[in-house]
Amino acid sequence: MPSYVPHTDADIAAMLAFCGLSSIDELWETIPSALRLAGGLDIAPGLSEPDTLARFERLGAANRACGPDLVCFAGAGAYDHEIPSAIRRLANRTEFVTAYTPYQPEVAQGVLQALFEYQTLVARLTGLEVANASLYDGASACVEAVNLAVAAAGRSTVWVSRGVHPTWRETMRTFAAGTGHDLVDVDLVDGTTAWPAGGEPAALLVQYPNHLGCVEDLAAARAVADAHGAMLLVAVDPVAAGMLRSAGDFGADVAVGEGQPFGTPLSFGGPYLGLFACRLEHVRRLPGRLVGETVDADGRRAYVTTLRTREQDIRREKASSNVCTNQTLIAVTCAIQLAWLGTGGLRELARRCARGARYARDGLLALDGVEPVATAPTIREFAVRPPVDSATVVDRMLEEGFLAGVPLDESVGAGDGLLVAVTERRTRDEIDAYVAAVERVIK
């Protein structure tokens, strides 16, 4: 086995002697003997590095990863986008990877400035004034948005569109067991949210485009929110944002989202990145870390985590959130990828996804028996209802070499359906082959 402990036996003996001890066992004198584990851990002895790598290679081979042999048309919040060589290499720089939270800004300007740039990019993407330095994922960003809204409004009911990603809604519900917030599901009608008339919500949460891929009418949502004096919380798809008017533009108070599409592989679902932006007036309720610009003793520009009094290590039980370790490295990756895309590239990315999705959708809907789940306009993801149930379609499509999509969750309330995402990586040939394969498997 490899040893990551540098100490030789001689080192250990010398250090023990310095401490006045004669054996390692004496280090444990404050541990009641009843608690001393006899015989060590019930875990196999260590493996050499090559043996360890071989074992995980074997585990990897026991998966069917997306790639030429399993072409990915699945999305639902986890997308198969291109990751350029430059981004991977920069984001893997060991100074970023093995740094800690920037508690000492004088030696952490690298991470701090990257986060400052990340915050700026997310703010621009969402059309809002301030963004935090990351949350765990899309789900946690929704949870925190609701917490912020409830705290700001002093009311605890939040209307949540069924068009919000099902696992995000489930996660919100899990955490609502602690906060006691009252989350009210709001149904979709033909693909977009049909807000109720009465009630006193603190906020409305809507996804844009929503889980069915449909573009929600944010102007209408804002109007409903205004009618109730409620806040508008929008979960945005940051890729579609390249062509859509921003959440901020429609008057959203908070925008959240999943940042995985920018530089992070599918990763079996994590680590991903919770995007969180809001209007400046809410900054003192912002969850998580915030980086601000300042100066050093000589007046040079410098960055530091700021408004720390919101945070748990200072505010403790009164903190705006309990988040401590967040997803910094994924945020840095996102910043690098967004800078790589730049103004023109993001738009081009969105267009390419949208064109691919349109082409695939037209192809699928031309098949006998395939119906749209909703007729509202979609951008880069869409749901169709095949004549056989969609889980079966997905299973059969595996043999055809495709990850065909994600079957719709019941909780969306749209019936059975297959959610299909098309990214800029999908070629016309792949889409044609995909449609042809779907035709075969639904026969």
Next chain:
Amino acid sequence: MPSYVPHTDADIAAMLAFCGLSSIDELWETIPSALRLAGGLDIAPGLSEPDTLARFERLGAANRACGPDLVCFAGAGAYDHEIPSAIRRLANRTEFVTAYTPYQPEVAQGVLQALFEYQTLVARLTGLEVANASLYDGASACVEAVNLAVAAAGRSTVWVSRGVHPTWRETMRTFAAGTGHDLVDVDLVDGTTAWPAGGEPAALLVQYPNHLGCVEDLAAARAVADAHGAMLLVAVDPVAAGMLRSAGDFGADVAVGEGQPFGTPLSFGGPYLGLFACRLEHVRRLPGRLVGETVDADGRRAYVTTLRTREQDIRREKASSNVCTNQTLIAVTCAIQLAWLGTGGLRELARRCARGARYARDGLLALDGVEPVATAPTIREFAVRPPVDSATVVDRMLEEGFLAGVPLDESVGAGDGLLVAVTERRTRDEIDAYVAAVERVIK
């Protein structure tokens, strides 16, 4: 296509204007118009990065790379050793990869110190006092060793054992067409060099262990050299060196070798690493760069390329060699890997290779009709004579999933044979399967 040129049209226009030019074409005014290439290069337009990567992935897939599907028993100067994760990552650090030759030592201490450590490690490995900062490969190291010896001795005949790697010998012969050196082939007898009695060689060049894997008697070679007042040049296998008395210990004047085994993949033969070490008395004839320790203006330890007056940029036609760009990054990689192996690891590596080779050799020689090519002791590589010709064996073994070895080159003068190398990566199961497969294919 991607553009690695940052300039926008506006940038170009502004810069042209500053230069008083109105078009790019005017930049070429000093080029006779007869020489201006009309219609651009006859090379296809650029591809996007993903398209480019896909194209090279396809080329890679058109090879059968060594790995689980083609288990490597080939060596002959190119070995399939383990490359630890840490080494790959360190050697790929962009500061090392994208640096130039350390012309400005104040901002090149990283590369300079790494080379200083490399020189020290190579000197220790060979048992000599000084090593240069790298040559191109094993072949070029041999060429330079001969050049050094001839210059030092003032005689131009060099005895070259046929146990020296055939392509190295061919390369020496190619360059001898320029220098006019007289290279005399010396035959092997039962696997080791049989030095002639007469003649006036400037030097003897012998490989240790030699191309057949046999351990040459260096004491005898030194005695022969002494009898002629000649220098002893030894091409060492740096892995076997982990168990063998060093070339320096036997009185070699120069040791050369191929450094690929330390951290460099098979790479289809390059970039590899020419090791070159010699006795201090020859340092002013040393080819290539040499790093030395010195101090900076404040007396702090610092490193710099030194004895530069040997080099071509200063000495021009009188330089000890024409080498300029060398293999620095591979030398740095070698240093990192040697430090990773360390004192104990190198010995363990050598042992493991030797054990595997012994086990494989015993297995092969137990097969009907397989004979040893020579009976002299071998360490980590050996040659056997199969009952069918060895090129056929290699071809048939491909279907069995093995790169069986390298057929002996005629110029070795040992007849047909299969040269087999076993590294520390080969498991007992692989060796057993290999031997069983050989048994099948020679039937």
Next chain:
Amino acid sequence: MSGPAGGRATSIPLMGRDEEPTVFELSSTGRRAWSFRTTGVPEWPEDELVPAGHRRDEPVPLAEVSERDLVAHFTRLSHRQYSVDLGAYPLGSCTMKYNPKLCDDVAAMAGLANVHPAAPVATIQGWLELLVELGESLCAITGMHSATLQPPAGAAGELTGLLLMRAWHRDHGEDATRRRVIIPDSAHGTNPASVTLGGYEVTTVPSDDRGCVDVAALRERLDTDVAGIMLTNPNTLGLFEEDILEIARSVHEVGGLLYYDGANLNAILGVTRPGDMGFDIVHMNLHKTFAVPHGGGGPGAGPVAVSERLARYLPGPCPVRLADGTFGWHAPDRSIGRVHSWHGNALALARAASYIVANGGDGLQQVSEVAVLNANWLRHRLRGVYDVPFDRPNMHEVVFSATNLKKARGLRAVDVAKRLLEEGFHAPTVYFPLIVDEALMVEPTETESPETVAALADAMERIAQDSADAAHDAPRTTPVGRVDEARAARQLIPTFDARRSGGAD
């Protein structure tokens, strides 16, 4: 034993002490780095792709840079960043150990990285096996029954644990009556914050003069309205709670549950187990003990392991080993529900799994032995130089105090920290735990050699003899000098755009 500069980051200014411009300042209209593959997908006019009222007029203004400038910018930023790979990082409570590079390779394996989280079970057998085995190893290490790997960080694990507590009490008809959760005054800030989010009230229990939970004071606070207690053991002073069995008994007696904050697990691998101490719920920070690199503040992973009686409440779906030897998902019957969009920080989990496999049971035990030895050595070495508020056998970290220096010469913990930066070390954690004045919480970890630990001690000793004036100007050799934190909060500039508009607030 003191070697030359062991473990110190001796890296230095390549260049002048200049500012690095933001990517926005490097931007120039029309430049680009991006390129996409050729797909052959037909064109569509944009207005057919986006409904009219939702189409943006202008593209999102991001930045426009060449790949060359992008690479240089972020490479230069990386040179303004301290990291474990540059030197020692003795941040107490954070376990900034060396992360073996082998784990990077595992996280990069295509067979793991390119798997969609919603892919059918037949295509993810390798992942499920990996997760099941990791869960089993974590249970073996903590002495618990089963685990969820979903929580993406320690704090998320805490909140998950509190919701498990809640679910338990609810199923026992006590949701309304059990309102309080007890935490020691030395606790990490996430503990009280999580308690609040779990819907509970915080009751603080003081530490006694040994630095441990004051058991008498605890008993006073225990009643049937207590849902549970959250403890770290060793605690944030680096001390083992010697009365832990007594504490467990008392809490259990009133029907409360015991929560173990596993941030300090690096001290006890193979030595003792929270399960044996009586804990019901345990979270682990895989980014501390199990070598997931911190990434500048994340991602981490905060799995939660529980005793058998709580297993049915775990978040679902859980990866499980099926009777036929394959793997699948299982939703516990009384599950509190998901706590993550998918299955947790999977690639971070894979890193930890490979770290555990490579070290093995024997290697992990050695980890704790040496982590504790290093920290005790340091206490012996620096006692007399710094105050040691609790000068008794410590575990993997040791809390010093600069009160003596403050009294003598006005040298505060923060000054020591900033001077250490100059000396080539990251600073320890300062002013935490809150119950120690001028706290300097040092955790060398097991991956630092004796030479490095000695060099750190030498530096801390030198600094303790410094003049307060010299320290006030520190650090002077870092990419920027002492940073004005107050101004950042006073004149908030959270984005480059706010900067241009002169700062918000």
Next chain:
Amino acid sequence: MSGPAGGRATSIPLMGRDEEPTVFELSSTGRRAWSFRTTGVPEWPEDELVPAGHRRDEPVPLAEVSERDLVAHFTRLSHRQYSVDLGAYPLGSCTMKYNPKLCDDVAAMAGLANVHPAAPVATIQGWLELLVELGESLCAITGMHSATLQPPAGAAGELTGLLLMRAWHRDHGEDATRRRVIIPDSAHGTNPASVTLGGYEVTTVPSDDRGCVDVAALRERLDTDVAGIMLTNPNTLGLFEEDILEIARSVHEVGGLLYYDGANLNAILGVTRPGDMGFDIVHMNLHKTFAVPHGGGGPGAGPVAVSERLARYLPGPCPVRLADGTFGWHAPDRSIGRVHSWHGNALALARAASYIVANGGDGLQQVSEVAVLNANWLRHRLRGVYDVPFDRPNMHEVVFSATNLKKARGLRAVDVAKRLLEEGFHAPTVYFPLIVDEALMVEPTETESPETVAALADAMERIAQDSADAAHDAPRTTPVGRVDEARAARQLIPTFDARRSGGAD
């Protein structure tokens, strides 16, 4: 156009200006980083594995460090190293351009990297195709007939070219009579060194007052004992040899061959071709023009392309396209023989191949256009500040001289170089070409933005106004201050062991 700090390495001292110990000083007996796979191969006593007289008694004393210390050491060393990815590197003649990261991925592909060089042809079809296409592209770029990819660097290419020249003359019965090779006085040092190794004598031809070959002087030196001439074009002054057709005619007239040193090829991609100029033999530095990173001094690659009549002399084996569409090896009938252990620096060749494919013919032409534009802009910008010995339209680089500053204030080229290091730029090439006093040879390359080139010019202008005293102390912000080169040579310490023994010589 001058933006904020474009392209400057603003990275700064993380830590004090300390020395980094050598790995030998970090070493401690018994430590280790290594681990090997479990193979199950039986044990053998060492004395059965090694013949008695050859067995070492003691293992080779290398270094004994933990993986953690190994990683920290080399990571810290990397922070003491300037590189393209940190900032501009305007080293004339070296073409230190940005190397696209995509090429790194290509070089790391398992299908390319894990191929044994002696593997049978059936298993290396991808490699052969890659090499054949690269050779074809290089011929298209240079206007030549066929190429060898074996030479591992430019100098190796030069020597290969000279041996080709030799083989040609030998086959024409003139091996004994053609003794001389002509090179200009501005030539790079490898040219004369290679000429000697090729068995020829160097005849130097002076430059005229335009900075080009003095054609009259050349004619005087031409005779039937001339084997050939070696030229760069643009030459090392960055100037196009306007009389090249005339030169070619004259050399060919006496039966000599023309050798093109391709170090400056970055200036003429898609604009003009050595083959069209009359050259017979061309080497290319793929590590200059085709973005193979320099690796701190190598590896590079120095393919040689030749006109049809010389093709049969190329080193073998050559990768070739066979009639059936597959690929194989071919030995030219009059081959000079191998010049490399295997097939050249293959992975470097793969990088260059991918760079050419990604850029395409159109992209490569743009490379030269902008490389030349940047260099001309710089000449216009700095004329008047520095002497411009040949102030006429230049190609991809421009040679300034500090003679004016030296006269005025004692400021030498080396001072300018060291001051530039402080300013966050790598220094230009200094004191080369030899024919220019106090030469500063600047090659911005096409990958530096206008802002970066402007910032470089600004810095050079500031420096030109500096006091000589300030410059004498430069550089002050670098990992070490000005290095004592003379002492290194005087008191030679080429290894750590020599250091311990107090230095050799």
